[in-house]
Amino acid sequence: MKIKSSKKIITLTVVFGMISTIMSGCTESIGTTSEISNETTFNVSYTSNSKTTENSLKENSKDSINLHPGLIQKSTQVDFSYFDDAVFIGDSVSLKLKNYITQKHSSNPDFMGKSQFLVAGSLGTGNALWKLSDKSVHPVFNGEKMLLEDGIKICDAKKVYIMLGLNDMVPYGIDKAVENMSTLIQRIKTSSPNAIIILQSATPIAKGGEGVKLTNKALVEYNQKLLLLCEKESYFFIDIASEMKDENGYLKSNYASDSYVHFTDTACDVWINYLRTHTIY
Amino acid sequence: MMLSFYSCNKQTEKQVDLIQVMNDIENTCLTEGMMELTENDLMSYYGIVKDDVVKSVIKIDSSGIKADEIVMIEAKDLDTVKIIEEKLNQRLKQKANEARNYLPDEYAIIIDCQVKTYVNYVTLFVSGQVDEMYRIFKANYDKQ
Numbered sequence: 003m004k005i006k007s008s009k010k011i012i013t014l015t016v017v018f019g020m021i022s023t024i025m026s027g028c029t030e031s032i033g034t035t036s037e038i039s040n041e042t043t044f045n046v047s048y049t050s051n052s053k054t055t056e057n058s059l060k061e062n063s064k065d066s067i068n069l070h071p072g073l074i075q076k077s078t079q080v081d082f083s084y085f086d087d088a089v090f091i092g093d094s095v096s097l098k099l100k101n102y103i104t105q106k107h108s109s110n111p112d113f114m115g116k117s118q119f120l121v122a123g124s125l126g127t128g129n130a131l132w133k134l135s136d137k138s139v140h141p142v143f144n145g146e147k148m149l150l151e152d153g154i155k156i157c158d159a160k161k162v163y164i165m166l167g168l169n170d171m172v173p174y175g176i177d178k179a180v181e182n183m184s185t186l187i188q189r190i191k192t193s194s195p196n197a198i199i200i201l202q203s204a205t206p207i208a209k210g211g212e213g214v215k216l217t218n219k220a221l222v223e224y225n226q227k228l229l230l231l232c233e234k235e236s237y238f239f240i241d242i243a244s245e246m247k248d249e250n251g252y253l254k255s256n257y258a259s260d261s262y263v264h265f266t267d268t269a270c271d272v273w274i275n276y277l278r279t280h281t282i283y
Numbered sequence: 284m285m286l287s288f289y290s291c292n293k294q295t296e297k298q299v300d301l302i303q304v305m306n307d308i309e310n311t312c313l314t315e316g317m318m319e320l321t322e323n324d325l326m327s328y329y330g331i332v333k334d335d336v337v338k339s340v341i342k343i344d345s346s347g348i349k350a351d352e353i354v355m356i357e358a359k360d361l362d363t364v365k366i367i368e369e370k371l372n373q374r375l376k377q378k379a380n381e382a383r384n385y386l387p388d389e390y391a392i393i394i395d396c397q398v399k400t401y402v403n404y405v406t407l408f409v410s411g412q413v414d415e416m417y418r419i420f421k422a423n424y425d426k427q
Contacts, residue, residue: 094381097347104327105318105345119327123347123381139380145330145370147377169385264348 071236073229074200074280084281085115089159091141091150094123095205095263096165102270114274118143120153126169127182131189150186151193161282162190165202165242167224168263171216180227187237198282201228203243205265206251208258218251238282245276296403297427301340301355304423308353311419312412317353318345329370331356335363337403350378350389353416354407367405371398375407 090096100121106113122141130150132138143153154162164187170179187199203225206218225243232239246269248254257269265273308314320341325331328343337357344351354371358364375398382390396409399417401424408416 094347098345101318101343101345101347104320104324107323108319108321122377124383124385125381136376137380137383142330142373142377144326145373147373259346260348264346 071238072233074238074240074282076279077281079275079278080281082112082115082278084278085117085161087158087160088115088163089118089120089154089157089161090163090165091120091125091154092163092165092202093121093125093169095168095265096121097123098259098265099270099273102267103274118157118159120150120157124169125166126174127166127179127186128170128174130166130186131182149189151189154190154197155193159194160196160198161200162194162197163200163202163240163277165204167204167221167228168216171220171224172213175215176220176224176227179224180231183228184231184235187235199232199237200282201232201237201239203228203239203241205243205263206247206253207263208253208255208261209250211253211260211262218247222251240277240280242273242276245272297401297424299355299357299401299404299420299424299427301338301357304355304420305340305342305353307419307423308416312410312415314342314351314353316345316349317342317351329354329374331367331370335359335366348386348389350382350386350393350409352378352407352409354405355420356405358403358405361403364400364403364405368398368400371405371407375409378409 090099092099096119100119103114103117120141120143122139124139125141129139132140134140134147134149138147140147140149141153142148143156148156164183166183166186167179170182174182183201190197190199204221206221207216212218221243225241229239229241231237246253246257253263254269257266257272258264259266259269320328320339320343322333322336322339324341325333325336325339328341335358337359339354339356341355342353356367356371358367375393375396379390379393382393392411392413393409396407396413398405398407400406401420404424406417406420408420410416
């Protein structure tokens with residue numbers, strides 16, 4: 003026990019020291035979000051027009067601690083307890099993640115900590131803003147259907163991971179979907195001011211699954227705009243999509259459970275590993 | 284969406300082997316890609332309090348995109364039967380809402396399904412083979 007305690011103290015001291023060092027180096031730059039984005043500790047490159055490429059979302063590979071909003075960099079892998087105060091919001095893609103984690107609990111009850119889920123098939127940034135009704139698709143949390151902002155408050159979650167957008171490309175288009183996301187987050191922040199918003203990029207479509215409006219090109223543009231939103235409004239952005247796509251931008255075949263957008267268990271493993279190695283502190 | 288058999292006559296509570304029922308269903312019907320839920324998952328998936336349940340045997344589709352679900356719950360008493368019925372009906376309604384606009388085939392399956400109660404047992408089968416599943420459950424129930 004003593005050894006464990008000592009290790010903890012040493013670890014905390016080292017982490018605190020690292021944070022202090024980075025903070026002191028950043029003091030002068032903290033101001034507008036655009037200033038922050040130019041910092042070396044952040045090292046995000048992106049452009050503000052719709053012609054940006056996928057490469058602009060690519061991160062550097064060095065380890066870093068993500069103290070500033072924007073694109074989350076790679077970091078040291080955290081324990082599952084990191085997700086004790088996390089809630090995951092999403093559609094059927096995230097519903098699969100919930101099911102996968104539930105299955106894992108049979109062999110490891112601590113898997114992904116006490117993470118909670120507000121997920122519903124066909125949920126999007128648009129219909130999440132609808133009024134609550136018998137026919138709305140708002141998620142059911144512990145047996146009660148509720149608005150996302152109310153669910154987050156009840157969850158008492160600090161880290162709010164949101165992955166929405168796949169169900170918005172057809173009815174709303176890219177710009178309106180981003181606008182809806184912004185509105186949704188404002189509602190969440192009004193209800194839970196201390197919530198840390200972490201947007202997850204919308205993940206790609208498998209080969210053969212693209213439609214007229216729901217295309218990988220549209221999703222790349224949507225993700226770029228979400229990143230800009232995060233930079234502007236001081237939210238975090240985690241680029242899950244970058245891990246999921248093949249060299250042609252499709253959802254990797256061994257990650258696709260159908261010819262559309264849904265994940266296999268392998269993809270969930272990759273997703274979880276990415277979450278554990280792209281943390282905010 | 285709900286049928287209650289206990290209210291129209293004074294049937295006595297029976298002891299049904301729910302694991303055997305599940306085995307029979309799995310041997311007869313298509314249940315590929317389903318995952319098991321334990322009593323620890325009752326709140327998260329259904330809003331059902333664990334203490335209201337004597338036993339539950341549940342399997343749901345693991346992919347998140349198919350409607351299939353097999354829920355068999357032995358309630359603690361007849362008061363909690365009503366609560367569990369309500370929760371399962373809510374679950375069924377939510378599944379229909381989520382599937383309505385983007386999974387038409389699954390939606391068609393869901394709207395043909397219903398919560399059924401056999402005295403102290405509350406069941407929800409969502410499947411293209413729902414009639415067969417209920418036949419199996421009833422056969423096991425009547426054996427007791």
